[in-house]
Amino acid sequence: MEFYLINGGPRKKYSTAKLLNKVHDGINDELTKNNIGEFNINTIMLYNLDYKGCKSCFHCKKIGGKYYGQCPIKDDLRELLPKIHESDAVVFASPIYFGDVTGQLRSFLERLIFSKLVYGRESLAEKKPNAIIYTMNATKEQADAMYENTLFKPFESALEYNFGKPYSLKIYDTYQFKDYSLYENYLFDEKEKAKTLEEQFPNDLNSAYNLGVKLARDTL
Numbered sequence: 001m002e003f004y005l006i007n008g009g010p011r012k013k014y015s016t017a018k019l020l021n022k023v024h025d026g027i028n029d030e031l032t033k034n035n036i037g038e039f040n041i042n043t044i045m046l047y048n049l050d051y052k053g054c055k056s057c058f059h060c061k062k063i064g065g066k067y068y069g070q071c072p073i074k075d076d077l078r079e080l081l082p083k084i085h086e087s088d089a090v091v092f093a094s095p096i097y098f099g100d101v102t103g104q105l106r107s108f109l110e111r112l113i114f115s116k117l118v119y120g121r122e123s124l125a126e127k128k129p130n131a132i133i134y135t136m137n138a139t140k141e142q143a144d145a146m147y148e149n150t151l152f153k154p155f156e157s158a159l160e161y162n163f164g165k166p167y168s169l170k171i172y173d174t175y176q177f178k179d180y181s182l183y184e185n186y187l188f189d190e191k192e193k194a195k196t197l198e199e200q201f202p203n204d205l206n207s208a209y210n211l212g213v214k215l216a217r218d219t220l
């Protein structure tokens with residue numbers, strides 16, 4: 001069995017990466033508990049890969065064409081995209097940057113999703129358990145007001161069209177800097193952030209672990 005965890009953020013040791021590590025653990029534990037002998041949980045750091053977004057070449061839609069349903073661009077996504085489409089489950093994770101997932105994740109999804117999109121018909125992509133994890137400075141109240149209709153709903157309906165309804169995990173009020181005293185900031189109170197980190201983030205990690213368990217169960 002193959003699982004893909006796609007990190008759309010640049011940082012390897014901060015909230016987004018930590019949450020994905022917990023998803024990894026949840027999948028690993030659940031599959032091991034069910035005596036699944038062979039499985040791979042592949043974590044992909046998009047910022048380590050060299051690629052751009054869709055170029056609108058439409059080879060993926062050309063009737064009878066060599067690349068129908070595939071993205072023909074020869075770069076670091078050429079071999080990865082089919083592996084994700086053939087996998088058993090996929091999890092995307094991204095910090096919110098300016099009210100959206102990162103540009104890196106958007107460019108990646110243009111390539112992953114558009115090649116399987118058929119105008120006016122079902123996607124060519126195979127349905128599979130899938131999830132999106134967002135991390136952000138915003139509180140739940142702020143995110144509900146600002147991002148529900150502009151980000152969460154449209155993003156998740158794009159995932160649903162392709163892979164089926166995604167699980168959605170939203171992680172609010174994250175701890176952004178290693179040391180708040182070193183960076184200019186008049187908005188966030190370091191003590192409040194530290195409190196959230198200490199009291200809420202462990203619950204968030206637990207939610208990510210449980211998400212991994214659920215995804216693994218869905219594949220059995």
Ligand SMILES: Cc1cc2nc3c(=O)[nH]c(=O)nc-3n(C[C@H](O)[C@H](O)[C@H](O)COP(=O)(O)O)c2cc1C
Pocket residue numbers: 009010011014015016017094095096097098099100135136137138174175176
């Ligand atoms: C360029 C940039 C833009 C950001 N824009 C937003 C935003 O629009 N809304 C928000 O809530 N947080 C925003 N943030 C904060 C990040 O989403 C938040 O710190 C996130 O948890 C970072 O994930 P990481 O710690 O895994 O890197 C932004 C951060 C950066 C660096």
